[in-house]
Amino acid sequence: MDKNIFKKEHYNQHLTRRYSIGKIYFTIFFSCLMVGIIGLLILLGQIFTQGVGMLTWTFISSYPSRHPDQAGILAALVGSVWLMGLTGILAVPFGIGTAIYLEEYASKNKFTQFIEINISNLAGVPSIVYGLLGLAVFVEWLNMGRTLIAGALTMALLVMPIVILASREAIRQVPISHREAAYALGATRWEVVKSIVLPSAIPGIMTGAILSMSRAVGEAAPVLAISALVYLTFVPTDPLDRFTVMPIQIYNWISRPQDEFRELAASGIILLLVVLLSMNSVAIYIRSKYQTKSEE
Amino acid sequence: MIADEYILSTNNLNVYYGTFQALTDVTLKIKPHIVTALIGPSGCGKSTLLRCFNRMNDLIPIFSLRGSIRYKNQELYNQDTDATTVRSQIGMVFQKPNPFPKSIYENLAFGLRINGYTGNYDEAIENSLRRSALWDEVKDRLNKSAIGLSGGQQQRLCIARALAVNPEVILMDEPASALDPIATLAIEELIRELSGSVTIVIVTHNMQQAGRVSDETAFLMVNENRAGYLVEHDDTQKIFTNPSEERTEAYITGRFS
Numbered sequence: 001m002d003k004n005i006f007k008k009e010h011y012n013q014h015l016t017r018r019y020s021i022g023k024i025y026f027t028i029f030f031s032c033l034m035v036g037i038i039g040l041l042i043l044l045g046q047i048f049t050q051g052v053g054m055l056t057w058t059f060i061s062s063y064p065s066r067h068p069d070q071a072g073i074l075a076a077l078v079g080s081v082w083l084m085g086l087t088g089i090l091a092v093p094f095g096i097g098t099a100i101y102l103e104e105y106a107s108k109n110k111f112t113q114f115i116e117i118n119i120s121n122l123a124g125v126p127s128i129v130y131g132l133l134g135l136a137v138f139v140e141w142l143n144m145g146r147t148l149i150a151g152a153l154t155m156a157l158l159v160m161p162i163v164i165l166a167s168r169e170a171i172r173q174v175p176i177s178h179r180e181a182a183y184a185l186g187a188t189r190w191e192v193v194k195s196i197v198l199p200s201a202i203p204g205i206m207t208g209a210i211l212s213m214s215r216a217v218g219e220a221a222p223v224l225a226i227s228a229l230v231y232l233t234f235v236p237t238d239p240l241d242r243f244t245v246m247p248i249q250i251y252n253w254i255s256r257p258q259d260e261f262r263e264l265a266a267s268g269i270i271l272l273l274v275v276l277l278s279m280n281s282v283a284i285y286i287r288s289k290y291q292t293k294s295e296e
Numbered sequence: 297m298i299a300d301e302y303i304l305s306t307n308n309l310n311v312y313y314g315t316f317q318a319l320t321d322v323t324l325k326i327k328p329h330i331v332t333a334l335i336g337p338s339g340c341g342k343s344t345l346l347r348c349f350n351r352m353n354d355l356i357p358i359f360s361l362r363g364s365i366r367y368k369n370q371e372l373y374n375q376d377t378d379a380t381t382v383r384s385q386i387g388m389v390f391q392k393p394n395p396f397p398k399s400i401y402e403n404l405a406f407g408l409r410i411n412g413y414t415g416n417y418d419e420a421i422e423n424s425l426r427r428s429a430l431w432d433e434v435k436d437r438l439n440k441s442a443i444g445l446s447g448g449q450q451q452r453l454c455i456a457r458a459l460a461v462n463p464e465v466i467l468m469d470e471p472a473s474a475l476d477p478i479a480t481l482a483i484e485e486l487i488r489e490l491s492g493s494v495t496i497v498i499v500t501h502n503m504q505q506a507g508r509v510s511d512e513t514a515f516l517m518v519n520e521n522r523a524g525y526l527v528e529h530d531d532t533q534k535i536f537t538n539p540s541e542e543r544t545e546a547y548i549t550g551r552f553s
Contacts, residue, residue, distance in 0.1 A: 107357060177394035181454070184350060185407040185461055186384025195406060200397060 044273075051266025059267055063233045064249065068260030073268050075232040076249035079148070080217055080275070082236050083245055086152030087159060087216045092209045094156075095163025099205075102164075103171040104193050123161035130158040131222030139226060149239040151226045158222060159212035166208020170201040203290035210283040214276045220247035246272045302366075303328040303465060303495050304349055309363035311344055313356065317523040318344045321363075324514055324526055328464075331487060331496045333510035333532065335503065337547070340516040341524025342499040346467050348372070349497065350386040351379040367465075384411050386465040387458035392474050393450035395442035395457070400434050403442050403453060407461040420460055428456035429486055448479025455486060459494070466490070468498040472505065484509050503548060507536050515544045 062072025098119075106112045134154025144150040174197050182192045198205075229244045230252040236243045246268060253265035304326040311319040319341045326332050334342040344353070351372060353359040365372040372382060396403050404421045413420060421438075425431040430452045434445070442453055451471060458466050468487070472480040487496060487509045500506050506513055513536070514529040528541045539545045 175394070177390060177392060178396055180352065180355070180388075180390065181394045181396065181457070182406070183355065184352060184383055184388035184390075185410065185457065186380050187406075187410050188380055191410050195410075196396060 047266045047269050050263050051268070051270045054263045054267040055270055059264070060271070064231055068258065068264055071253075071261075071264055073246065073249055073264075073271065075235055076244050076246045076268075077271070078235045079232070079243035080245045082148055082239075082243060083151055083155060083223070084213050084217050086148060086239060087155040088209070088213050090152055090156035091160045091163055091212065091216075095160045095209070095212075096167050096205055098160075099164050099167030099171060100193060100198075103168050104189065104197065119161050119164050123165055126221075127158055127219050128221040128225065130154055131225030133157070134222060135225045145240075146227050146229065146242055147240050148236055148243045151223055151243065152239070154222050154226055155216045155219065158219065159216050162212040162215060163208055166211070167201070167205045170204025170208065171197060173204060174200045203287045206286045207283045210279055210286070214279040217245075217275060217279070218247060218272070220245070220251055223248055224251075246275075302326060303368060304497070305364075305366045306345075306348070307364040307366075309345075309348070309365060310361065311341070311348060311353070312360045312362075314358040317521065320519065320523045320525045322516075322524070322526045324529055326495070326497060327512065328495045329492055330511040331491045331498060331509055333506035333513045334497065334499045334516060335501075335506050335513060335547075336516035336524070336527075337518060338501075339522060339524070340518045342516055343469050344524070345516070346388075346469055346497060346499050349465070349467055350383050350388055352383075352388065354379050384461055385463055386467060387461060387463035389451070389454050389458055389466060389468045389471045391470045393447055393454055395445070395450050395453050397441065397443055399439045400442050400445070400453060401438040403457050404460045407457055411461055424456040424460040425453075427459050427490065428452045429482065429489070430456055446479070448475050448482055451475060451479070451483060452486065455483075455490075459490075463494065465495040465497065468496060470499055470501060473501060480505070503550075507532060515539075515541075515547065517543060517547070 058070070059072045060077065061074055062070060063075055064073075065071040102112065102116065131154060134150060134157070138144045138150040138153050139146055142150075144153075178196050178200070179192050182196045187195070223245050227242065227244055227248070229242055230248055232242070232244045234241075250265050250268040250272065253261040253268065256262075302325040304324075306322050306324050309319055309322040309324075310317065322341075322345060324345075334345060336342055347353045348361065348365055349367070349372070353361075361373055367382065367386065370377060396406065398406070401421060404424055405417055408417055408420055422431060422435075425434060430449060433449060434453075437444075442450065445453060451474075455466070455471075471487075472483045475483065484505060487498065490496060491511070498506075498509065510532045512529065513532040515527045515535065516524050517527050518524055528535070528539060528544050530540070535544060536548060539548065
């Protein structure tokens with residue numbers, strides 16, 4: 001081997017230049033992050049300064065009104081809670097059940113592949129499409145009227161793909177070796193699912209369920225198609241009542257010419273954000289609480 | 297056929313994964329209450345053979361089999377043989393320790409519960425942990441997670457978990473390959489202690505380990521189509537000192553792998 005080709009002077013490491021290139025890229029990536037954060041902070045700050053003055057107990061406990069100082073979000077808030085609860089009851093059990101079937105029972109064939117592709121596709125369908133579908137099927141064809149239950153069924157269809165995808169992901173995270181260990185002890189398939197798979201997958205499944213609920217709370221378009229109501233002076237008390245939800249109430253206030261109603265809208269946005277953020281924190285809390293337990 | 301002499305026996309066993317043949321015409325008879333080692337180069341089908349004995353291969357959709365495997369007098373792959381029953385009588389310990397992410401107690405209670413154990417759980421669990429030489433190390437932390445144990449302790453817990461179901465046979469698939477030498481030694485001692493009360497079939501890559509722990513050894517090899525076949529099966533003593541087949545001697549002395 002010719003030693004002359006590996007002499008020290010043949011190497012020039014350009015360390016200073018390589019480090020400065022690294023710094024440039026760091027700055028670019030950090031700026032990308034900052035653009036998002038600063039944009040969000042400006043938006044939030046704007047809404048907060050506008051809306052915090054109107055955010056009083058009267059606002060939370062009153063029905064909509066022509067007079068801005070008497071107007072409140074009660075009907076929409078209760079409507080949102082109802083819609084979220086009913087959607088959860090409908091979408092979560094069916095979503096989890098579907099996920100368990102697809103991951104633990106279904107054999108991999110053309111039919112299940114077709115179903116799987118379609119579930120992923122459905123998760124990407126615009127929400128207004130679900131709204132119109134719900135209007136045609138539940139409200140008109142099944143004659144449910146513009147009721148809470150029609151809204152919840154529509155919303156359940158909308159969020160079910162999310163529940164299914166999140167649950168499948170969580171179930172897939174459970175190591176095969178745990179399933180094998182249980183089978184080798186003489187466990188049946190259901191015992192493996194119940195005692196080994198689900199306990200480990202529950203945090204992920206719950207997170208998916210809660211995130212899908214917060215998606216349902218934030219959606220305006222499908223409810224607009226189903227409910228079409230904004231001016232509601234009663235609180236829905238059963239699933240067959242008519243209803244409205246917070247995003248629609250906010251949208252209605254924003255579209256009015258008076259400044260006072262704009263402030264009401266900002267208050268409504270703050271309240272909606274509080275609901276969404278607290279739901280997401282519950283999801284994060286559940287995840288971190290169980291994660292330490294189920295770590296491999 | 298003499299029913300009681302062999303606990304597990306295969307006769308012209310052929311195993312396929314889809315169109316790939318993994319085992320060719322394996323005829324092997326395993327005696328009860330001894331340790332039988334399955335050795336051979338990578339890909340010779342030792343683990344596949346082991347997983348036929350408790351029907352773990354059922355979990356692989358493309359698996360199929362021709363020939364016969366008997367557990368005592370029962371044809372294992374008959375239509376009316378129930379895989380769940382088979383697995384509760386023929387336990388398994390895997391290559392990588394795989395305790396459930398539950399408490400030590402719960403790891404053993406699970407098997408008892410699903411098999412409808414009616415005795416005293418605490419006693420059964422203590423007894424199983426004692427048999428696997430783990431009791432003294434874990435008796436004060438039975439309600440702590442099994443994940444906190446060391447690798448060697450986890451593997452002994454997995455053996456205890458298998459023992460708690462009171463199987464007649466325990467299949468071990470390279471049980472010490474993920475462990476350090478000291479933990480390996482503990483597992484090997486445990487295997488020696490268990491032999492006599494339970495039949496053990498162990499797959500191992502480690503020739504010395506086969507020599508140390510087993511009473512009989514079966515040597516498998518791969519043919520030109522990458523399908524495994526049985527070369528010879530005899531007393532471990534004889535396989536390691538005076539094998540009948542030249543291929544066995546070549547493999548054991550390390551002349552090829």
